[in-house]
Amino acid sequence: MAGWGRCVPRWQKDVATLYEYWLFFKLLTLFQEAFQLSPTDVGQLIEPTDEGLNLRLKQGKHYPIKGIYNAGGRKLAIRFSYNRSFRGHKDYPDAGSWTMTMRPDYTLSFWPAGITEQEAEAQELIVHIHFDAKYKVDSFNGYAATLDEAVLMQEKNEQRKGLYKNADLLKMHAYKDAIRRTGGAYILYPGSEALTRQGFHEIIPGLGAFPVRPSKTNDGTGALKAFILAVIDHFINRTSQREKLAYHTFDIFKEKPKAKHVLKDALPEAYGANRDLLHDDSFVLIGYYKSAAQLAWIEQNHLYNFRTGNGPGALVLSKETVSARYLLLHTKGQQHSGQLWKIVGKGPRLFSKQDLLAKNYPDPSQDHYLVLQLAPVQDPEFIHLQ
Numbered sequence: 393m394a395g396w397g398r399c400v401p402r403w404q405k406d407v408a409t410l411y412e413y414w415l416f417f418k419l420l421t422l423f424q425e426a427f428q429l430s431p432t433d434v435g436q437l438i439e440p441t442d443e444g445l446n447l448r449l450k451q452g453k454h455y456p457i458k459g460i461y462n463a464g465g466r467k468l469a470i471r472f473s474y475n476r477s478f479r480g481h482k483d484y485p486d487a488g489s490w491t492m493t494m495r496p497d498y499t500l501s502f503w504p505a506g507i508t509e510q511e512a513e514a515q516e517l518i519v520h521i522h523f524d525a526k527y528k529v530d531s532f533n534g535y536a537a538t539l540d541e542a543v544l545m546q547e548k549n550e551q552r553k554g555l556y557k558n559a560d561l562l563k564m565h566a567y568k569d570a571i572r573r574t575g576g577a578y579i580l581y582p583g584s585e586a587l588t589r590q591g592f593h594e595i596i597p598g599l600g601a602f603p604v605r606p607s608k609t610n611d612g613t614g615a616l617k618a619f620i621l622a623v624i625d626h627f628i629n630r631t632s633q634r635e636k637l638a639y640h641t642f643d644i645f646k647e648k649p650k651a652k653h654v655l656k657d658a659l660p661e662a663y664g665a666n667r668d669l670l671h672d673d674s675f676v677l678i679g680y681y682k683s684a685a686q687l688a689w690i691e692q693n694h695l696y697n698f699r700t701g702n703g704p705g706a707l708v709l710s711k712e713t714v715s716a717r718y719l720l721l722h723t724k725g726q727q728h729s730g731q732l733w734k735i736v737g738k739g740p741r742l743f744s745k746q747d748l749l750a751k752n753y754p755d756p757s758q759d760h761y762l763v764l765q766l767a768p769v770q771d772p773e774f775i776h777l778q
Contacts, residue, residue, distance in 0.1 A: 408527035412497060414606060415525045415580055416474050419498055420457065422613065426620050427470050429459035460505050463628045467505035469512075474498055478571045484645055487513040489570040496522035496567055496577070502627055516642035519575040519596065519634075521623070522567045526560050526581040561587075564599045575634070578619075580604045586615035594634055595622050675716040677735070677764075680705065681723050685754045687731075690721070690766070693751060696733070697743060697761035707740065707762050714739055719766060737765035 423429060455474040460467055477495045482488035487510070500521045503512035512518035564577035575596035582605035591597040602619065603612040626632060655671050662669040679696050681687045690696055696719055698707035707713060721731035740762040748756045748763075 408525075411527045411582065411606075412525040415523075415604060416498065418604060418611070418613070419523065419580075420472065422617060422620060423457075423470070423472050423500065426617075426624060427459060427461040429457060429461075429470060429472070461624075463624065466628055466630070468502050468627060469505045469509070471501045471509070472498070473501070480570075482572070484572070485514045485516070485642075487518075487572060490572060491570045494567060494570055496571075497525045497580075498523040513573065516573065516638040518573050519627075519638075520571060520573055521575050521596070522564070522571070522577040523580050524560070524563070524567075524577070526579050561599065561601065568597065568599060573638075576600075578602055580616075582606070582612075584612065588619070592633060594632060595619070595626050596634060669717075674718075675712045676718045676720055677707075677713060677716045679719050679721050681721055683754070687721070687723070689751075689753055694733075694766045694768075695751070695763050696721075696766055697748065697753070697756075697763045698740070699758050700742075700760045700762055701758075709740070709762075718769075719764060732769050733766040734769050735764050736767045740764055 456476070457472045459470050461470050475495060475497065476499045477493055479488040480490075480492040480494070482490055484490070500523075501509070501518060502521075503509060503518035507515075507517070509518065560579050560581075564579065567577040568574050576598045578599065579601035581601060581603060583601075583603045584605075586600070586602050588600035589598055591599075602616040604616060605612050626634070629635070653672060659671055660666055660669065662671070679698070681690065699705045700707070716735055719733045719735055720729055721733065722729040741764075743761045743763045745756045745759050745761075748761060
């Protein structure tokens, strides 16, 4: 980035606008150093004139800088944008804002290299981190949200007058809530105190503020640099909680709810020991017993045996059967059953005919069985339903 200091704008700007432009190149230098981005794309911002070099950076115009970052175990597509508008009224899973149009000053976007940005948006594989330049900030409380395209430039004019005092941090909340797949939103201001808040346990999603000030001796970017390096390290981790949350968000919302997804029956509440009991995601096996002797054996040994092979009554080892939580027993001619058992243990075990005979099972007819370990249902709500 050597040589940017020789660029001479042909106009005079107010201090807040100049600070915003200065921050652009400050961030660009920082991101180029962190991600080894090529500076070739920034050539469009400089043009020769009779008076020297002219800076073409303009508020309201989107300037993206793209590149690929090789983190060793992972390659990430990177895009640094100035004044990118996130269009409003976008339906899921489209990119943009689900409320009104919003335009952060700077946006840093990450997604896996090898797919397009549109694919990354649709699969919840992209993360946006936004930064807003605030030349005058007194405190971090209050609320302001950009409503639509018409007020974007009015908002900029108010900012130049130093009217932003208490609204800035909660405006970052507006970015975080409205712009899909936003991992964080941060204020950049010429102060001295960094403020970071994490939404959960990891560095993102988060909100905060970083001091960045024009100074030859100490520009205050230490906290911001540390944050960017921590974000890089976070994205290398393929088992992060954010990564898992992104997948489950994609899996849950990839299709709209249908009539078959409605369940209004009287069932146990999913809290405490039942917190992971998602009723439309919990599977129940249906087991048959042919005699009172078999039922007595099941109740005494807390075991149930399914047949193996391809014949009637054989258990198919699918994801649903292996992860089933309950077993409902029934017998011939029975229309209703209260014989509900909880499946415990680590999954089906293979028993031979001799194994079952050793446990006094009555008349095993197959050579091998898949056997489940059972426990009585202790949940009082389940007991009530029986």
